[in-house]
Amino acid sequence: MLRIVADENMPALSLFDGIGQIITTPGRPLERALLNQADVLLVRSVTQVDGALLEGTPVRFVGSATIGTDHVALDELGQLGVCFAHAPGCNAMAVAEYVLQAILSWPPGELAGLSVGVIGMGNVGRRVSALVQALGMKVLAHDPWLEQAPAGATLVTLAQALAADVITLHVPLVDAGPHPTRHLLDGPRLAALGPQRLLINTSRGPVVDNTALLALLRSGTGPVTVLDVWETEPLVPPALLALAASGSPHVAGYSVEGKTRGTWMLYQALCQWCGEAASRPMPPLAPSRQWPHAITDTASMLAWLHAGYRLADDHQRLCEVVGLTPEGVHYRSEAERAAGFDLLRKRYPARHEMAGWQMAGAIAPAWQPVLSQLGAVLVR
Numbered sequence: 542m543l544r545i546v547a548d549e550n551m552p553a554l555s556l557f558d559g560i561g562q563i564i565t566t567p568g569r570p571l572e573r574a575l576l577n578q579a580d581v582l583l584v585r586s587v588t589q590v591d592g593a594l595l596e597g598t599p600v601r602f603v604g605s606a607t608i609g610t611d612h613v614a615l616d617e618l619g620q621l622g623v624c625f626a627h628a629p630g631c632n633a634m635a636v637a638e639y640v641l642q643a644i645l646s647w648p649p650g651e652l653a654g655l656s657v658g659v660i661g662m663g664n665v666g667r668r669v670s671a672l673v674q675a676l677g678m679k680v681l682a683h684d685p686w687l688e689q690a691p692a693g694a695t696l697v698t699l700a701q702a703l704a705a706d707v708i709t710l711h712v713p714l715v716d717a718g719p720h721p722t723r724h725l726l727d728g729p730r731l732a733a734l735g736p737q738r739l740l741i742n743t744s745r746g747p748v749v750d751n752t753a754l755l756a757l758l759r760s761g762t763g764p765v766t767v768l769d770v771w772e773t774e775p776l777v778p779p780a781l782l783a784l785a786a787s788g789s790p791h792v793a794g795y796s797v798e799g800k801t802r803g804t805w806m807l808y809q810a811l812c813q814w815c816g817e818a819a820s821r822p823m824p825p826l827a828p829s830r831q832w833p834h835a836i837t838d839t840a841s842m843l844a845w846l847h848a849g850y851r852l853a854d855d856h857q858r859l860c861e862v863v864g865l866t867p868e869g870v871h872y873r874s875e876a877e878r879a880a881g882f883d884l885l886r887k888r889y890p891a892r893h894e895m896a897g898w899q900m901a902g903a904i905a906p907a908w909q910p911v912l913s914q915l916g917a918v919l920v921r
C-alpha cells in the first residue's frame with residue numbers, strides 16, 4: 542500500500558481506497574515532517590513544492606489537482622527523480638462560466654458586436670471564446686505559442702487584444718523564456734485601457750501589476766475590474782477589493798465537478814505510475830435540475846446562471862472576511878484576512894456547472910447557442 546499525504550481540500554479521496562493509505566493535511570503550510578513516511582504527495586495550488594520540501598523523503602510521486610503548476614519547481618522534481626502529474630482542463634468550464642457571468646453582469650448595452658480580447662488560448666481561453674462567440678461577440682485571441690487561430694477567433698498581437706471591449710486573462714504564470722507573463726499587464730498597458738473596458742483576471746494574481754492597477758482605480762482612470770486572483774494571496778488588499786467591480790478568493794474554478802475531476806485525473810495518473818488499473822469512474826455529480834422560465838434577455842439568462850452560482854455572493858463574502866465596509870473602510874488584521882481567505886475556499890458552497898440543466902421554458906433563438914455551449918438541454 543502506498544502512503545499518500547493529501548491536501549485536506551481535495552474532494553473524492555476515496556478514489557484512492559485500496560491503492561494507498563491517505564493522511565490529509567492543510568496545504569498552506571504543509572508540514573515537511575509528514576513527508577518522512579510518504580510515497581505520494583497530492584497538493585493544490587497553495588503548497589510550494591520544491592527540492593527543499595522533498596529531498597531526503599521517500600516521496601516519488603507528486604500530483605497537483607490543478608492546471609496551474611507555478612507552485613511546483615518541476616526541474617527540481619526532475620533532478621530528484623520524482624514523477625509529477627497535474628490536471629489540465631479539469632476546471633476550465635467552471636472558469637469559463639465565471640467569466641461569462643462577469644461579462645453578463647457588466648452593463649455595456651448590447652452584447653452582440655462587442656469584442657473580447659482573450660489572452661491565453663488554452664483550455665479556459667477556448668471555452669471562453671466559444672461562449673462569447675455564441676453571444677455574437679468577436680474574439681481577438683492573443684497566444685504567442687499558437688500558429689493557428691482557434692475556431693471563429695482571430696489571432697492578434699497583445700496590443701490588439703488589449704484594445705478589445707472586454708479583456709480576459711487565461712495565461713500561466715511564467716517568469717522565464719520568450720513569453721513571460723509576470724506583470725504582462727504592467728502600469729503602461731493598464732493605463733492604456735482607460736475606464737471603459739472590462740478587465741477580468743482569473744489566471745494568476747501576478748499577471749497583473751496590482752499596485753499599478755490600484756493607483757489607476759484610485760484616480761478613476763482604471764478599467765472596470767473583476768479579480769478572482771490577487772498578487773499577494775492569501776492577502777487581498779482591501780483598497781483594491783473596494784474599487785473592483787467584483788472580487789473573489791481564487792475560486793473561479795471551484796465547481797464541484799472541476800475539483801472532483803482534478804482528483805480523478807490524479808487517481809488515473811497515480812494508477813498508471815504504479816501499474817494499477819484505473820477502474821473507478823469519475824463520481825456522478827450534477828443533480829437533475831429543471832429551469833421552468835423563459836430565457837429571452839440578459840436578465841433572464843443571469844437569473845438562470847444565478848441558480849447555479851452568483852458572482853456577487855463571492856464578492857460579498859470576500860468583503861466580509863477582509864472586513865470591508867460599504868464605505869471602503871477595513872478593520873481586520875493581515876492575519877485575520879489571510880485566514881479568512883483560506884477559510885472561504887475551504888468552506889466553499891457546492892457549486893455545480895450548468896451542463897445538464899433541462900430548460901422547460903421558451904428560449905429565444907439568440908440565446909440558444911450559448912445554452913448549447915453550456916450543455917443545457919432544451920426540452921420544450
Ligand SMILES: NC(=O)C1=CN([C@@H]2O[C@H](COP(=O)(O)OP(=O)(O)OC[C@H]3O[C@@H](n4cnc5c(N)ncnc54)[C@H](O)[C@@H]3O)[C@@H](O)[C@H]2O)C=CC1
Pocket residue numbers: 608609610629630632633636660661662663664665666683684685686687710711712713714715720721722743744745769770791792793794795
Ligand atoms: N482562478 C482559478 O480558479 C483558476 C485559474 N486557472 C489559471 O488560468 C490560467 C489558464 O488556465 P488553462 O487555460 O487551463 O491553462 P492552459 O495551459 O490550458 O492554457 C494556457 C494558454 O496560455 C498560453 N500562453 C502562455 N504564455 C502566454 C503569453 N505570454 N501570452 C499569451 N498566451 C500565453 C499558452 O500557449 C496556452 O495556450 C492558468 O494560469 C491557470 O493556472 C485555471 C483554472 C482555475
Ligand SMILES: O=C(O)C(=O)[C@H](O)COP(=O)(O)O
Pocket residue numbers: 550584585586587606607608609610632791794795
Ligand atoms: O487549477 C488551477 O490552476 C487553479 O487555480 C485552482 O482552481 C486553484 O485551486 P486550489 O488548488 O488553490 O484549491
